[in-house]
Amino acid sequence: MAVFLQSLLSGVLIGGVYALIGIGLTLIFGVMRVINFAQGELVMIGMYCTFFLFKLAGIDPFLSVVLTMPALFVVGAVLQRSLINRVLDALPQNQILLTIGLGLVLSNTAMLVFTSDYRILSTTYSSSSVGLGSIRLSTPLLYSFLITGAITAALYWFLARTDTGHAIRATAQDRDAAQLMGVNVRHMGVLAFGLGSALAGAAGALIAPIYYIYPQVGGAFTLKAFVVVVLGGMGSIVGATLGGVLIGMIESLSALYIASGMKELCVYVIFLLVLLLKPSGLLGKSRT
Amino acid sequence: MILALLLAASVRIGIINSVTGPEAPIGETLSNGYKLALEDLKKAGIEVEVVSEDDTGKPQIALSALEKLVTRDNVTGIVGPYSSSSANPTVKAAEKNKVPILIPTAAKEELTRMNYKYVFRIASPANGLAAAGLDATLGLGPAKKLAVVYENTDFGTSTAKTAKEYAATHGLQLVADEAYSKGSPDYRSTLTQVKSADPDVVFMVSYVADAILLMRQARELALSPRAFIGGGAGFSQPQFVAERDISEGILASTHWTKDSGWPGAKEFAERYQKRFNVDPPYHSACAYESLRIMAECAAKSNNDRDKTRACLHEGKWDGIMGPVKFVDYDGFQNQNKHPVLVTQVQQGKVVTVYPKENAVAKPIYPFKWK
Numbered sequence: 241m242a243v244f245l246q247s248l249l250s251g252v253l254i255g256g257v258y259a260l261i262g263i264g265l266t267l268i269f270g271v272m273r274v275i276n277f278a279q280g281e282l283v284m285i286g287m288y289c290t291f292f293l294f295k296l297a298g299i300d301p302f303l304s305v306v307l308t309m310p311a312l313f314v315v316g317a318v319l320q321r322s323l324i325n326r327v328l329d330a331l332p333q334n335q336i337l338l339t340i341g342l343g344l345v346l347s348n349t350a351m352l353v354f355t356s357d358y359r360i361l362s363t364t365y366s367s368s369s370v371g372l373g374s375i376r377l378s379t380p381l382l383y384s385f386l387i388t389g390a391i392t393a394a395l396y397w398f399l400a401r402t403d404t405g406h407a408i409r410a411t412a413q414d415r416d417a418a419q420l421m422g423v424n425v426r427h428m429g430v431l432a433f434g435l436g437s438a439l440a441g442a443a444g445a446l447i448a449p450i451y452y453i454y455p456q457v458g459g460a461f462t463l464k465a466f467v468v469v470v471l472g473g474m475g476s477i478v479g480a481t482l483g484g485v486l487i488g489m490i491e492s493l494s495a496l497y498i499a500s501g502m503k504e505l506c507v508y509v510i511f512l513l514v515l516l517l518k519p520s521g522l523l524g525k526s527r528t
Numbered sequence: 529m530i531l532a533l534l535l536a537a538s539v540r541i542g543i544i545n546s547v548t549g550p551e552a553p554i555g556e557t558l559s560n561g562y563k564l565a566l567e568d569l570k571k572a573g574i575e576v577e578v579v580s581e582d583d584t585g586k587p588q589i590a591l592s593a594l595e596k597l598v599t600r601d602n603v604t605g606i607v608g609p610y611s612s613s614s615a616n617p618t619v620k621a622a623e624k625n626k627v628p629i630l631i632p633t634a635a636k637e638e639l640t641r642m643n644y645k646y647v648f649r650i651a652s653p654a655n656g657l658a659a660a661g662l663d664a665t666l667g668l669g670p671a672k673k674l675a676v677v678y679e680n681t682d683f684g685t686s687t688a689k690t691a692k693e694y695a696a697t698h699g700l701q702l703v704a705d706e707a708y709s710k711g712s713p714d715y716r717s718t719l720t721q722v723k724s725a726d727p728d729v730v731f732m733v734s735y736v737a738d739a740i741l742l743m744r745q746a747r748e749l750a751l752s753p754r755a756f757i758g759g760g761a762g763f764s765q766p767q768f769v770a771e772r773d774i775s776e777g778i779l780a781s782t783h784w785t786k787d788s789g790w791p792g793a794k795e796f797a798e799r800y801q802k803r804f805n806v807d808p809p810y811h812s813a814c815a816y817e818s819l820r821i822m823a824e825c826a827a828k829s830n831n832d833r834d835k836t837r838a839c840l841h842e843g844k845w846d847g848i849m850g851p852v853k854f855v856d857y858d859g860f861q862n863q864n865k866h867p868v869l870v871t872q873v874q875q876g877k878v879v880t881v882y883p884k885e886n887a888v889a890k891p892i893y894p895f896k897w898k
């Protein structure tokens with residue numbers, strides 16, 4: 241029982257971070273109908289920012305969230321204005337090519353600048369844990385989860401309670417109708433991409449102390465975020481949150497009960513089953 | 529005049545290494561070893577003409593590199609490639625072309641088990657790594673239960689396999705056998721499983737980044753066996769050792785250390801450190817000694833491939849890798865019976881603790897988290 245609970249809780253905690261990357265991706269998709277295949281590379285930039293803030297300025301990785309989020313917001317907004325905006329009305333395959341290309345440019349630039357060496361960020365609490373009966377929770381992972389929760393809650397509040405939040409959701413529901421109601425939809429696109437990138441930056445900052453950092457790290461996260469989003473339902477923020485936690489749990493429990501090397505396989509098998517039985521995802525509405 | 533020309537012998541040697549691609553960081557440490565070997569050969573009066581080929585970490589490119597070296601560049605002998613997966617097709621082609629090849633580091637056992645006459649290896653095959661680590665640990669205190677944790681790659685699986693075979697023949701009970709796919713941020717489930725089996729000894733095969741993650745998460749979960757042993761690779765590298773909270777007391781098997789007491793090892797390390805500003809890993813020492821031996825044989829046999837092969841087969845050396853002789857044993861052919869060393873991190877430094885004749889410090893046992 242303790243073994244089961246230990247695995248389950250670890251899975252939920254790591255799932256929180258997956259959810260954060262997924263929420264960014266789903267937000268961008270919801271507002272602009274563009275799947276950002278460079279989301280993982282934005283996470284990678286967030287990780288490097290955090291690493292250097294810690295190494296050069298001694299800023300704690302979890303505190304650096306307040307710096308990496310605005311920085312990545314600006315990066316995202318600039319990318320949207322200069323590149324993504326031009327393909328909003330283009331064919332979906334052209335949009336996909338653009339974001340994949342963007343990801344390649346980002347990761348290869350990072351390789352030129354930072355070299356392909358693995359970097360490890362070590363803090364005083366890197367390998368410490370909190371005891372909870374017979375269960376031990378990783379301190380850095382617990383911090384990540386709490387900050388993820390706070391950011392997600394703030395985002396929900398922003399989207400549900402503020403005028404700008406309403407405008408973003410309106411744009412996501414019906415772009416033309418929102419424009420007719422006087423919403424500046426171009427502006428909302430920049431805002432959504434900026435927010436999505438900021439979330440990727442936050443995820444990068446939260447993953448940096450529990451993982452290792454290298455230029456190609458983004459690819460794995462893009463794929464995971466994509467699965468999280470499709471599982472939860474494209475465009476649904478609650479769905480992405482649920483999808484992230486679910487995938488963390490599946491990984492953890494399948495490593496325990498099936499085999500450590502098989503956990504990815506289990507994730508994708510369950511993913512395929514969900515798509516077969518409910519093609520719009522767990523919380524997605526089917527769109528025409 | 530003629531005598532002087534004969535003395536300044538000139539030989540043609542091919543080197544296959546991973547200079548670019550994912551293996552490049554380790555490939556570089558081999559390149560550094562080759563550089564120092566060339567300087568020393570020059571001093572000894574052997575002028576070496578090196579033809580270097582980059583396999584970019586890919587077996588098929590290693591293979592075409594070998595064919596180019598043999599046919600177009602007409603080299604006398606070949607040193608390399610670095611990785612087991614690149615070496616695998618290369619040795620077959622070398623045998624077919626009857627050109628001697630000396631493998632510096634690749635550990636896959638089969639490389640010197642295929643009844644080839646032209647294939648030599650200086651480093652110990654994978655089974656030596658596992659056996660030395662477990663021998664050293666069993667010598668320290670009684671152990672009954674063994675857990676094996678390794679990445680599911682060619683190197684990880686083959687090293688872990690030899691550890692499991694060792695357990696079967698030495699009365700150890702295998703209580704956990706966990707192959708993980710590398711690159712995951714979370715190994716806690718795997719380690720929880722291992723912890724619930726309550727092993728006395730945990731044997732791990734991982735590269736440095738995963739080694740750090742695994743040990744961090746093991747500490748979080750308070751997985752506390754009597755000993756952690758790393759089978760080669762990540763567990764004695766500087767980046768791992770620098771993580772003081774998790775590296776202290778970890779045992780690791782390796783092919784070479786600077787304090788092994790082998791002739792010239794210490795001087796080699798000092799020279800390397802001065803030149804490249806970092807401590808040499810075992811790869812550099814293996815590369816250095818391999819090129820030195822190959823060039824020496826090629827010079828003695830006047831660039832004749834068959835005579836070079838005979839020279840490698842019959843020769844005996846005693847340098848920075850300790851005693852080197854290529855012999856047939858336990859189903860291996862032309863395999864150097866290399867004494868594998870076991871190191872331990874003590875007070876943030878890697879020291880040799882096994883075997884006795886090379887040890888500079890007493891091993892700390894049983895293992896305790898800092």
